[in-house]
Amino acid sequence: MVLGTGGTIAGAATAGAGHLDYRAGSVAVGQLLAGLPALQDTTLVAEQVAQVDSKDMGPALWQALAARVAHWLAQPDVRGLVVTHGTDTLEETAWFLQRVLAPQRPVVLTCAMRPATALSPDGPQNLADALAVAAADGAQGVLAVCAGRVHAAADVAKVHPYRLDPFSSGDAGPVALVEDGRVRLLRPWPVGAPTPGLAQRVSQVQAGAWPRVEIVLSHAGADGRLVGELAAQGVRGLVVAGTGNGSVHEALEAALLEAVAAGLPVLRASRCLEGRVLPHGGDRLPAHPLSPVKARIDLQLQALVAS
Ligand code: ASP
Numbered sequence: 318m319v320l321g322t323g324g325t326i327a328g329a330a331t332a333g334a335g336h337l338d339y340r341a342g343s344v345a346v347g348q349l350l351a352g353l354p355a356l357q358d359t360t361l362v363a364e365q366v367a368q369v370d371s372k373d374m375g376p377a378l379w380q381a382l383a384a385r386v387a388h389w390l391a392q393p394d395v396r397g398l399v400v401t402h403g404t405d406t407l408e409e410t411a412w413f414l415q416r417v418l419a420p421q422r423p424v425v426l427t428c429a430m431r432p433a434t435a436l437s438p439d440g441p442q443n444l445a446d447a448l449a450v451a452a453a454d455g456a457q458g459v460l461a462v463c464a465g466r467v468h469a470a471a472d473v474a475k476v477h478p479y480r481l482d483p484f485s486s487g488d489a490g491p492v493a494l495v496e497d498g499r500v501r502l503l504r505p506w507p508v509g510a511p512t513p514g515l516a517q518r519v520s521q522v523q524a525g526a527w528p529r530v531e532i533v534l535s536h537a538g539a540d541g542r543l544v545g546e547l548a549a550q551g552v553r554g555l556v557v558a559g560t561g562n563g564s565v566h567e568a569l570e571a572a573l574l575e576a577v578a579a580g581l582p583v584l585r586a587s588r589c590l591e592g593r594v595l596p597h598g599g600d601r602l603p604a605h606p607l608s609p610v611k612a613r614i615d616l617q618l619q620a621l622v623a624s
Contacts, residue, residue, distance in 0.1 A: 318362050318389045319448075321346025322382060322410075323369040324403025326440035328432030339432040341370035346401055349433065352441055359396075359452060371403025371410070376527040376617070379413045384520055390420055397423035397451030401444065404428045404475055404483055407461055411470035412611045415459040416618055417519050419509035423456035428463055430481050439464070439481050446495040453493075453500040458507035460492065467493040467500070469507040474608055476590055487591040518621055528553035528620035532609045533573075534588060535565045541572020553624075554582040554616040557602065558609035563587045563594035565602065573602060582619065586612040 321327060323342025327349060330339045347363040366385050367378050382400070389395050402410055411426050418424070427447035429440030447462040459470040464482035472486035486492075494501045529552045533543055547555060557573060559565045563585040565573065573583050585602040586609040587594045594604040605612035 318364070318395050318397075319346055319350055319399045319401065319444075320382065320385055320389075321349070321363065321365045321401045322367045322371070322374075322378070322403075324371050324401060324405075324407075324428055325432050326401050326403075326427070326429035326443065327368065328429075328434070330432060330434040339434065341403055341432075342368035344433045349401065349440065349444060353445055353448075356448065356452075359448070361448075366400075369403070371406045374403075374406040374410060376522070377524060379410060380519055380522060382410070383414060383417050383516065386414060386420070386424055387418060387516060390418070390422055390424070395422070397425065397456060399444070399447045399451050400424065400426045401440075402426045402428050404430060404463070406610075408470070408473045408475060408484075408608070409610050409614060411459045411461050411473060412607070413614050415470035415507070415509060416512070416614060417516050418459075419511040420459065421457050423451050423453070423506075424459045425451045425456075425467075426459070426461045428461075430479070430483060445498070449495055449498050450493070450500055455502075456500070456506055458509060460507070462495065465495050466491040467495065471507065471607060471611070474590065485590070488593075512622075515618065515622065519618075522621065528617055528624060530554040530556065530613050530617045530620060532556045532558055532613055533569065534558045535560050535569050537566075539566040539569040541569050541575075544569065544572035544576055548576050548579065548581055552581070553620040554584070554613075556584045556586055556605070556609050556612045556616060558588040559585050559594070560588060563602075563604050570602070577602070582616060584612045584616055 327344040328339040329343035425447040461468040472489040477483040584605040593606040596604040
């Protein structure tokens with residue numbers, strides 16, 4: 318089963334002559350599959366869930382995608398799923414699906430850095446590799462496949478705007494490699510248990526009713542004014558992307574502590590690309606081990622369950 322959501326993998330050239338002159342999400346997922354050699358013993362079914370540039374991804378589309386993924390995973394003859402996706406927010410969609418569905422079968426997101434109409438597109442190989450992972454014995458959880466590397470949803474992050482392998486799993490490293498169509502496992506497949514009732518709660522959210530959770534950045538010269546303004550606008554939670562081990566500028570921290578005292582949930586992640594925040598006994602703001610964008614998803618789901 319292959320679900321299409323758009324991205325550069327489905328991108329087609331526009332009038333300009335440069336590599337960046339293309340429109341993401343133009344080529345149908347069925348057409349992307351048609352370009353691959355037939356697979357033995359595998360029936361592929363394509364479904365177009367969306368056609369977006371993933372920079373425009375949002376909770377309504379996540380909700381629709383989660384529903385389709387859950388639908389297909391409920392079919393006993395579906396061994397695994399592949400989802401074509403833009404690279405820009407792939408790590409967020411991966412984490413959302415992992416948190417909401419924690420699938421016991423593989424849900425493999427794949428992508429491309431060059432559009433389908435490029436001289437030498439990388440999408441077809443990534444798609445073939447993703448299909449190999451979706452069919453691999455024992456594979457499970459939400460995974461990302463790009464440039465021959467397989468990443469877990471919790472670890473993967475886009476760390477480069479241009480190169481063909483823009484993803485890193487930081488200290489954890491990739492879960493597996495795909496070499497000439499074969500999957501070489503480097504560490505155990507990610508495991509996770511679904512939070513009872515969460516998928517159902519997600520499926521019930523009305524359009525426009527997703528809790529608003531924002532990220533604020535700690536940086537030299539940061540102050541707390543933004544926090545006050547966001548709180549006044551009725552945000553349901555804040556993530557602070559702290560420096561280093563989640564440290565926060567004293568002025569920003571004061572404003573965040575004030576917001577917490579007024580009942581606003583705040584999580585503290587690190588703006589560092591690698592590693593994770595180590596919690597300490599005296600922490601005044603709770604630490605989150607993943608990146609700020611993934612912490613934001615957790616806080617949004619938490620606010621949803623609480624509403
Ligand atoms: N902007 C594109 C997207 O995320 C980039 C890509 O797919 O590489 O949809």
